[in-house]
Amino acid sequence: MTTAISVHNIGKQYKIGAAETKFRYNMLRDVIVDTVYAPVRLAKAAIGRSDRRMNQNYVWALKDVSFDLEEGKVLGIVGRNGAGKSTLLKILSRVTEPTTGTVTVRGRVGSLLEVGTGFHPELTGRENIYMNGAILGMRRAEIDSKFDEIVDFSEVTQYIDTPVKRYSSGMYLRLAFAVAAHLEPEILVVDEVLAVGDAEFQKKCLGKMGDVAQQGRTVLFVSHNMSAILRLTQEAIVLNKGQMIMRAPSQQAVDFYLSSGQSQAGEKIWDAEDVPASSAPFTPLSLKVKEKSGKVVDTVRSTEPVTVEFEYKLSSPVTGLRVGLYVSTMRGEYVFTSFDTDTPALYEKFDSRNAGHYISRAELPADIFNEGRYTVGVNASSFGVRRYFMDENALAFNVDISGAPGTQWGEPRVGPVRPRLNWKIEKLDK
Amino acid sequence: MTQITKAPTHEPHTVFIKPSTGLAALNMRDLWIYRELIFFMVWRDVKVKYKQTLLGMAWAVIQPVMTMLVFSFLFGKVAKLPTEGIPYPVFAFAALLPWGLFVTALNQGSRSLVAHNNMVTKIYFPRLILPMSSVFAGLVDFAIAFVILVILMIYYQVTPAWNLVWTLPLFLLLAVVTALGVALWLSAINVQYRDVNQALPFLTQFWLFATPVAYSASVISQKWQVVYSLNPMAGVVNGFRWALLGTGSGPDTALWVSIGISILIFVSGLFYFRSMEKTFADTI
Numbered sequence: 077m078t079t080a081i082s083v084h085n086i087g088k089q090y091k092i093g094a095a096e097t098k099f100r101y102n103m104l105r106d107v108i109v110d111t112v113y114a115p116v117r118l119a120k121a122a123i124g125r126s127d128r129r130m131n132q133n134y135v136w137a138l139k140d141v142s143f144d145l146e147e148g149k150v151l152g153i154v155g156r157n158g159a160g161k162s163t164l165l166k167i168l169s170r171v172t173e174p175t176t177g178t179v180t181v182r183g184r185v186g187s188l189l190e191v192g193t194g195f196h197p198e199l200t201g202r203e204n205i206y207m208n209g210a211i212l213g214m215r216r217a218e219i220d221s222k223f224d225e226i227v228d229f230s231e232v233t234q235y236i237d238t239p240v241k242r243y244s245s246g247m248y249l250r251l252a253f254a255v256a257a258h259l260e261p262e263i264l265v266v267d268e269v270l271a272v273g274d275a276e277f278q279k280k281c282l283g284k285m286g287d288v289a290q291q292g293r294t295v296l297f298v299s300h301n302m303s304a305i306l307r308l309t310q311e312a313i314v315l316n317k318g319q320m321i322m323r324a325p326s327q328q329a330v331d332f333y334l335s336s337g338q339s340q341a342g343e344k345i346w347d348a349e350d351v352p353a354s355s356a357p358f359t360p361l362s363l364k365v366k367e368k369s370g371k372v373v374d375t376v377r378s379t380e381p382v383t384v385e386f387e388y389k390l391s392s393p394v395t396g397l398r399v400g401l402y403v404s405t406m407r408g409e410y411v412f413t414s415f416d417t418d419t420p421a422l423y424e425k426f427d428s429r430n431a432g433h434y435i436s437r438a439e440l441p442a443d444i445f446n447e448g449r450y451t452v453g454v455n456a457s458s459f460g461v462r463r464y465f466m467d468e469n470a471l472a473f474n475v476d477i478s479g480a481p482g483t484q485w486g487e488p489r490v491g492p493v494r495p496r497l498n499w500k501i502e503k504l505d506k
Numbered sequence: 507m508t509q510i511t512k513a514p515t516h517e518p519h520t521v522f523i524k525p526s527t528g529l530a531a532l533n534m535r536d537l538w539i540y541r542e543l544i545f546f547m548v549w550r551d552v553k554v555k556y557k558q559t560l561l562g563m564a565w566a567v568i569q570p571v572m573t574m575l576v577f578s579f580l581f582g583k584v585a586k587l588p589t590e591g592i593p594y595p596v597f598a599f600a601a602l603l604p605w606g607l608f609v610t611a612l613n614q615g616s617r618s619l620v621a622h623n624n625m626v627t628k629i630y631f632p633r634l635i636l637p638m639s640s641v642f643a644g645l646v647d648f649a650i651a652f653v654i655l656v657i658l659m660i661y662y663q664v665t666p667a668w669n670l671v672w673t674l675p676l677f678l679l680l681a682v683v684t685a686l687g688v689a690l691w692l693s694a695i696n697v698q699y700r701d702v703n704q705a706l707p708f709l710t711q712f713w714l715f716a717t718p719v720a721y722s723a724s725v726i727s728q729k730w731q732v733v734y735s736l737n738p739m740a741g742v743v744n745g746f747r748w749a750l751l752g753t754g755s756g757p758d759t760a761l762w763v764s765i766g767i768s769i770l771i772f773v774s775g776l777f778y779f780r781s782m783e784k785t786f787a788d789t790i
Contacts, residue, residue, distance in 0.1 A: 090788065166787065167523065168523075169629065169630055170521070170523060170630035171626075171627065171628065171629060171630055171787045172784070172785075172787040172788055173523070173525055173526065173784035173785075174523065174524070174525055175525055176525060177524070177525075178522065178523065178524040179522070179523035179524070180520060180521070180522055180523075181520065181521045181522075181523065182520045182521075183519070183520075185521075185630075187628075187629075193624055193625050193628050193629055194622075194624075194625055196550060196554055198553075198554045198557040198558065199550065199553065199554065203550075203553070206546065207546050207550055210542050210543045210545075210546040211543060211546075211625065211629065211631065212629065213540070213631070215542060216542055239557075
């Protein structure tokens with residue numbers, strides 16, 4: 077077996093801090109000011125009174141990551157948001173350069189991320205296929221030979237000479253995907269976290285990925301969806317804060333990932349430094365899961381209602397704010413999404429919220445959850461305007477199902493919900 | 507164990523990824539591998555430029571012609587600027603051709619990286635392709651406007667010198683190199699400092715006044731000629747007039763200064779661009 081990818085001590089340092097959060101871009105003004113003050117800073121450093129701001133502006137998104145991957149293997153990459161997964165893929169696909177270390181890649185790297193890159197709305201489907209193919213690194217002759225196949229796959233044959241701005245979003249995506257899918261790279265990287273499109277489309281991506289793996293190509297797969305990782309990969313690496321903390325058979329890696337650092341005992345408190353400056357005027361304070369008695373708990377009973385409380389502050393009035401919850405299984409499948417102004421009465425009453433200290437409280441009725449562990453994500457946004465704050469893995473809680481419907485059989489039930497349905501049994505013959 | 511059912515269509519080449527230090531190697535090999543992309547980008551720019559316009563490609567003619575008419579009225583009729591015996595419309599149009607190419611290339615090229623930020627942040631390709639193809643796309647408009655110049659010259663019965671066959675392409679090359687050099691600098695700076703977007707309209711206007719487009723370079727006094735030619739576009743425009751209309755003295759010290767400055771901007775731009783290239787995807 078030959079090595080397809082050899083990663084050696086890769087590190088990537090990013091500049092963050094004031095320059096990026098306060099202003100969107102570095103401004104020429106800042107550089108000029110910095111340059112003027114440089115002698116002052118140097119002098120301060122010399123007498124041991126350096127302001128440490130300079131060092132704090134850098135963060136390692138990836139540090140000392142090394143691994144080899146043999147040709148034809150499928151490797152999963154798991155980790156929380158900000159663990160460095162996407163940075164790793166970006167380095168492998170040469171979008172960005174590492175700060176330290178080296179990578180040897182044998183063959184062309186393709187990614188399903190690139191879907192539709194370079195598509196121009198004014199060009200026809202046919203023209204865009206050539207354009208997009210060239211951007212993805214295909215030769216003209218290669219595109220020529222695959223053209224019919226791409227068109228068939230995209231199912232837009234009769235609109236192929238229509239500008240793509242007239243396409244429905246589904247057609248557009250199908251065509252874009254068809255080109256990317258026919259690139260036939262030796263190495264495919266898939267970042268499901270960033271994947272666009274609807275569930276159907278994502279399913280198609282995963283299907284294509286499976287095919288590619290079947291053909292003996294090398295695949296790197298990033299996902300929050302643990303069942304997809306288990307299904308599609310034999311081996312996985314776990315990234316945490318930019319470092320590779322484990323490489324193991326997928327089952328082992330997933331178990332380790334799920335059991336480490338996710339639980340927070342029914343309560344999540346945000347410290348001021350955890351909250352990005354970009355979330356202003358919204359400041360999250362805490363998220364709590366409470367049982368009927370009002371006690372904060374890590375494990376709830378499925379047969380009793382549960383209260384979820386999200387406490388936050390607004391530093392200035394916000395119009396159209398909605399604060400909501402995402403509940404998902406530990407494998408990354410969403411169970412439901414709900415916002416505090418979902419009901420028309422509240423929607424009208426809280427059309428605009430003044431500055432102040434708020435709590436949005438939701439009661440989750442009894443008999444929703446099946447046995448297992450669930451994560452709660454939070455989101456504060458004004459629809460169509462802006463998302464102020466989002467934390468997809470704010471906290472996790474366990475559900476105990478004693479007394480739930482069907483527990484007399486003592487067998488595990490599939491599916492994340494376990495509703496108490498109003499069954500009726502009728503005997504039709506007399 | 508998976509089984510290989512389909513062999514790759516070509517022998518995979520190995521890529522080494524490592525942090526580039528110092529002045530990055532220019533990596534012309536990758537540019538060659540991606541040469542078709544340059545063609546496609548130029549083709550796309552040209553194709554898309556006049557889509558959904560009523561007049562379409564006619565705009566490539568209308569823009570310089572209208573400018574020429576305005577100049578002819580203001581500087582030819584009202585101000586009566588000296589034109590070394592050439593009818594003012596031809597005199598102005600011969601300069602507006604390279605100037606139009608330069609302005610289009612400068613504006614499109616400087617914005618090219620930011621305009622295509624979705625490509626820059628998602629896939630690898632030699633980033634040089636973006637400013638390059640913006641500059642090349644300007645050549646198509648140039649070719650169309652050139653036809654108008656030929657018509658004007660026939661109408662005003664201006665006969666060019668025979669050596670235009672080789673001098674004109676050389677001055678055109680100088681215009682392209684100058685435009686590309688400036689576009690390399692500005693597009694790379696624009697990735698980090700969007701001030702470039704704000705400065706471009708002003709820069710373009712200022713540069714127009716500093717270039718002998720509306721007037722003749724002969725109005726500049728002799729002792730300032732060399733300083734004046736620090737603007738490489740002065741050399742380009744004078745060269746175009748000399749090749750097409752036979753005005754001016756032809757290649758002299760001032761021209762060599764212009765050529766030198768132009769090459770300096772281009773080569774330094776190339777190195778600056780390459781050294782910034784690695785951070786484009788992170789800072790854009």
